[in-house]
Amino acid sequence: xxxxxxxxxxxxxxxxxxxxxxxxxxxxxxxxxxxxxxxxxxxxxxxxxxxxxxxxxxxxxxxxxxxxxxxxxxxxxxxxxxxxxxxxxxxxxxxxxxxxxxxxxxxxxxxxxxxxxxxxxxxxxxxxxxxxxxxxxxxxxxxxxxxxxxxxxxxxxxxxxxxxxxxxxxxxxxxxxxxxxxxxxxxxxxxxxxxxxxxxxxxxxxxxxxxxxxxxxxxxxxxxxxxxxxxxxxxxxxxxxxxxxxxxxxxxxxxxxxxxxxxxxxxxxxxxxxxxxxxxxxxxxxxxxxxxxxxxxxxxxxxxxxxxxxxxxxxxxxxxxxxxxxxxxxxxxxxxxxxxxxxxxxxxxxxxxxxxxxxxxxxxxxxxxxxxxxxxxxxxxxxxxxxxxxxxxxxxxxxxxxxxxxxxxxxxxxxxxxxxxxxxxxxxxxxxxxxxxxxxxxxxxxxxxxxxxxxxxxxxxxxxxxxxxxxx
Numbered sequence: 001x002x003x004x005x006x007x008x009x010x011x012x013x014x015x016x017x018x019x020x021x022x023x024x025x026x027x028x029x030x031x032x033x034x035x036x037x038x039x040x041x042x043x044x045x046x047x048x049x050x051x052x053x054x055x056x057x058x059x060x061x062x063x064x065x066x067x068x069x070x071x072x073x074x075x076x077x078x079x080x081x082x083x084x085x086x087x088x089x090x091x092x093x094x095x096x097x098x099x100x101x102x103x104x105x106x107x108x109x110x111x112x113x114x115x116x117x118x119x120x121x122x123x124x125x126x127x128x129x130x131x132x133x134x135x136x137x138x139x140x141x142x143x144x145x146x147x148x149x150x151x152x153x154x155x156x157x158x159x160x161x162x163x164x165x166x167x168x169x170x171x172x173x174x175x176x177x178x179x180x181x182x183x184x185x186x187x188x189x190x191x192x193x194x195x196x197x198x199x200x201x202x203x204x205x206x207x208x209x210x211x212x213x214x215x216x217x218x219x220x221x222x223x224x225x226x227x228x229x230x231x232x233x234x235x236x237x238x239x240x241x242x243x244x245x246x247x248x249x250x251x252x253x254x255x256x257x258x259x260x261x262x263x264x265x266x267x268x269x270x271x272x273x274x275x276x277x278x279x280x281x282x283x284x285x286x287x288x289x290x291x292x293x294x295x296x297x298x299x300x301x302x303x304x305x306x307x308x309x310x311x312x313x314x315x316x317x318x319x320x321x322x323x324x325x326x327x328x329x330x331x332x333x334x335x336x337x338x339x340x341x342x343x344x345x346x347x348x349x350x351x352x353x354x355x356x357x358x359x360x361x362x363x364x365x366x367x368x369x370x371x372x373x374x375x376x377x378x379x380x381x382x383x384x385x386x387x388x389x390x391x392x393x394x395x396x397x398x399x400x401x402x403x404x405x406x407x408x409x410x411x412x413x414x415x416x417x418x419x420x421x422x423x424x425x426x427x428x429x430x431x432x433x434x435x436x437x438x439x440x441x442x443x444x445x446x447x448x449x450x451x452x453x454x455x456x457x458x459x460x461x462x463x464x465x466x467x468x469x470x471x472x
Contacts, residue, residue: 035147035154063133071106076114079240090142117241150268158263164255171256192283192391198447210234219272222420224469228262280341284384296349298326427464
């Protein structure tokens, strides 16, 4: 009788495969309150690596980290009508504290535009205080009706940036810089994810924004996932909070603002874009463990050699783990590391020592091959870079193969549903009316792109193409 697979095959039940992998790769568990999650150490290690890479890019823009309170006075949310309307169904409200009813209820932050602006209004006095560039790493709460670990949870971790500028042009340029030079650069060059940068339609843009820039990724089942967004807020929040400054000309002017964010949803994207029936496949530049060196048997010479190889790899700049847990069967350990998607395994047993080799197992490209023991430290870094590029290429090939050029709304719906992929349709053909028709089939416009693939400056610019898909 054939052994049951460790994971539900993706082709049989993609959602079940996703849940199996989250659990068996020890990324997260459901929390005690519906919609919450506990991120386990291996999953949190991925988030820490994401944080480190993103934080460095954010700071290169001159942005500094700060922290704002979790609780926001409910009255703040009445100041910007579109914003409160957009978030009202998702709010969690605290009405009691210290055993007493609060004089004013407090909202658990769904995002921080409101409280940030209250303080920006105090901190910005003149043009000398601009631009004001702030980011925070925090948690937010948006009450989720259909939770799924990492993708949609009532509480999640993220970074949210908030900036104030003297002119509309400066704010627009900064939002675009974050979009392409921070988010897209990180996703392409670290996460090895092919993403489509574009502009949200008026229907899909962030509540209270005048423009939303997005990055959309195609998951393994052909659905789209919004990866990160950067918003031009115009003067909407500045007007609501009177966030103004004295200009060089001596006039009192409202600031122009941006906000932008990315979340632990990227871990879910990592699973769904790169995972296979054997588990995760973690991009080498992201992986907190790039290579694991396994002792096949309880043998003193083997144990000494795996520790030596681990030290040499560490000296070569590889993030390495030595697995010398010989009290755990080798097969079980190998399967566990396969599930966790560690890019490279270096396996050493008594027979390998006799041959002067180790077995190099590549998780991303697949396959295994002998490598001379004294060459491991030189070979592994090159293999990691090859496999980083391979993941990105596979991601891009999937999107191109499963994206159809269509001319009608009906064709777009067919491509996104029965075709299980994306469709590209001229925006002048689709328009707002066609966008509403798509929604009846659970298909949405993920973003608008210009004919040359760039991000359009205007929603209705000639030649705009709408990318439509079913989405998470």
